[in-house]
Amino acid sequence: MMKPSEFRQIVREGGHTGPTAGICPGYAQANLVILPRELAYDFLLFAQRNPKSCPILEVSDTGSRYLKEIAPGADIAKDIPRYRIYEHGVMTGEYTDVSAFWRDDLVSFLIGCSFSFEGELMEADVSVRHIEEGRNVPMYITNIPCQPAGVFQGNMVVSMRPLPYDQIVKSVLVTGSMPKVHGAPVHIGEPAAIGIRDIHTPDFGDSVTIRPGEVPVFWPCGVTPQAVLMASKPAFAITHAPGHMLVTDVKNVNLKY
Amino acid sequence: MMKPSEFRQIVREGGHTGPTAGICPGYAQANLVILPRELAYDFLLFAQRNPKSCPILEVSDTGSRYLKEIAPGADIAKDIPRYRIYEHGVMTGEYTDVSAFWRDDLVSFLIGCSFSFEGELMEADVSVRHIEEGRNVPMYITNIPCQPAGVFQGNMVVSMRPLPYDQIVKSVLVTGSMPKVHGAPVHIGEPAAIGIRDIHTPDFGDSVTIRPGEVPVFWPCGVTPQAVLMASKPAFAITHAPGHMLVTDVKNVNLKY
Numbered sequence: 001m002m003k004p005s006e007f008r009q010i011v012r013e014g015g016h017t018g019p020t021a022g023i024c025p026g027y028a029q030a031n032l033v034i035l036p037r038e039l040a041y042d043f044l045l046f047a048q049r050n051p052k053s054c055p056i057l058e059v060s061d062t063g064s065r066y067l068k069e070i071a072p073g074a075d076i077a078k079d080i081p082r083y084r085i086y087e088h089g090v091m092t093g094e095y096t097d098v099s100a101f102w103r104d105d106l107v108s109f110l111i112g113c114s115f116s117f118e119g120e121l122m123e124a125d126v127s128v129r130h131i132e133e134g135r136n137v138p139m140y141i142t143n144i145p146c147q148p149a150g151v152f153q154g155n156m157v158v159s160m161r162p163l164p165y166d167q168i169v170k171s172v173l174v175t176g177s178m179p180k181v182h183g184a185p186v187h188i189g190e191p192a193a194i195g196i197r198d199i200h201t202p203d204f205g206d207s208v209t210i211r212p213g214e215v216p217v218f219w220p221c222g223v224t225p226q227a228v229l230m231a232s233k234p235a236f237a238i239t240h241a242p243g244h245m246l247v248t249d250v251k252n253v254n255l256k257y
Numbered sequence: 258m259m260k261p262s263e264f265r266q267i268v269r270e271g272g273h274t275g276p277t278a279g280i281c282p283g284y285a286q287a288n289l290v291i292l293p294r295e296l297a298y299d300f301l302l303f304a305q306r307n308p309k310s311c312p313i314l315e316v317s318d319t320g321s322r323y324l325k326e327i328a329p330g331a332d333i334a335k336d337i338p339r340y341r342i343y344e345h346g347v348m349t350g351e352y353t354d355v356s357a358f359w360r361d362d363l364v365s366f367l368i369g370c371s372f373s374f375e376g377e378l379m380e381a382d383v384s385v386r387h388i389e390e391g392r393n394v395p396m397y398i399t400n401i402p403c404q405p406a407g408v409f410q411g412n413m414v415v416s417m418r419p420l421p422y423d424q425i426v427k428s429v430l431v432t433g434s435m436p437k438v439h440g441a442p443v444h445i446g447e448p449a450a451i452g453i454r455d456i457h458t459p460d461f462g463d464s465v466t467i468r469p470g471e472v473p474v475f476w477p478c479g480v481t482p483q484a485v486l487m488a489s490k491p492a493f494a495i496t497h498a499p500g501h502m503l504v505t506d507v508k509n510v511n512l513k514y
Contacts, residue, residue, distance in 0.1 A: 041298040044305065045316055049326075059302055062407075069306075069404070147326070150319075179436070 004247045008079040017081045017096045019243035029245035031111040031222045034238035037062050040107040042150030049147035053224035055112035055180050063104040070248040076108045082241035089233030112181035116252040124174050126167045129208045138202035143195025154228040158218040162210040180255045187218040261504045265336040274338045274353045276500035286502035288368040288479045291495035294319050297364040299407030306404035310481035312369035320361040327505040333365045339498035346490030369438035373509040381431050383424045386465045395459035400452025411485040415475040419467040437512045444475040
């Protein structure tokens with residue numbers, strides 16, 4: 001099996017520009033947000049106050065393109081297959097390499113991703129509907145307020161996976177053991193209780209089948225910090241393109257400790 | 258039993274200026290570090306990179322004396338029985354009220370404390386020697402480097418509790434379930450393995466009895482961020498005086514979730 005460092009080398013050389021789902025199974029993938037230093041304190045504070053929706057795996061040194069912990073030696077400007085650049089909250093381009101845009105005041109935030117707990121759920125024989133159906137996970141904006149921090153505020157975005165009654169407890173225990181990648185569900189059952197009007201019309205991602213007797217289970221979602229960030233219309237930001245993540249050297253199982 | 262908010266009111270009015278050990282049993286107590294905003298990013302980043310020795314429970318809004326999460330309504334400049342002020346790394350005074358020193362650029366960090374996990378250990382019938390002997394916990398500077406962040410760097414400080422063989426596993430499980438208050442031990446056994454030359458001569462606190470057959474068990478200690486902070490000689494900082502903590506509204510048992 002290819003090592004994550006080998007995969008990142010291929011990405012760096014332009015040999016993989018597509019999504020990363022299924023790459024290096026068993027290893028954590030991470031969301032990316034790159035911000036100027038002047039916004040970094042508020043963003044780090046937002047993450048500290050909202051760890052379930054914004055679980056930070058690593059923060060780079062200011063101005064450094066290189067990671068030390070979750071993917072030692074990774075060049076954050078080249079080792080992700082596809083990036084998006086935003087100016088004043090508007091996407092101005094997609095790139096496979098953002099090294100030409102690098103600045104000495106940029107800070108990279110690597111954020112835990114539900115791919116990790118989905119891998120552990122499937123290992124534990126818990127079904128993950130959107131993967132079975134080949135779709136993106138359904139995501140919803142809730143009425144649950146995040147704790148604001150400086151310029152950042154907004155409501156929590158959740159992802160939903162429908163489960164039969166006899167898999168719900170196991171899903172809580174498996175994901176609850178992984179607080180670095182969103183942790184336990186934030187809600188089980190009635191969508192209206194958290195402000196979701198129509199479970200079949202997600203705000204992001206795709207709708208999935210909910211079979212008779214199944215219960216919707218909702219987890220805090222990493223789209224939360226991205227939505228909160230973009231609502232503040234930062235002058236400059238770089239993120240990964242959806243589904244095009246950093247493949248790290250950290251095994252999912254080690255996110256439990 | 259007195260509620261934490263009632264105790265804080267007494268402190269605010271000057272009616273309690275002593276240590277807080279044993280106050281409001283079952284409720285978490287917190288360490289305090291107050292820094293100017295210009296150092297707050299580096300300190301928050303240090304905590305993010307070293308969560309075991311620097312588990313942050315709450316960070317105030319810049320300039321605000323009031324807490325929202327762990328002790329809603331608490332006045333952080335008055336509700337702790339005793340404070341220390343440091344200038345350029347030197348303690349310049351002890352005070353029971355620091356409101357006269359307040360500035361619009363100050364940020365308060367409330368940091369988890371081993372009192373919480375000691376309470377849970379004793380609930381689980383695990384012995385805590387320094388409490389039995391009426392001493393301060395022994396603490397040691399190790400050779401384990403913290404991940405540096407900006408101006409902050411240094412080695413981890415650990416606290417030690419000697420345990421008989423048949424209580425070690427339970428102590429790992431009990432404290433491992435409380436990552437917000439230092440979590441599981443960082444080392445079990447041979448002190449020299451983590452750079453401790455003489456177990457009977459701690460760098461901070463008191464020596465305690467280690468009985469035949471007992472094993473020293475070492476936990477990350479909240480003195481770490483204080484030691485790292487003072488080594489950087491900040492122009493201005495306020496901390497709690499040792500043993501004089503903020504009594505919060507958070508039950509220890511709720512620090513598990």
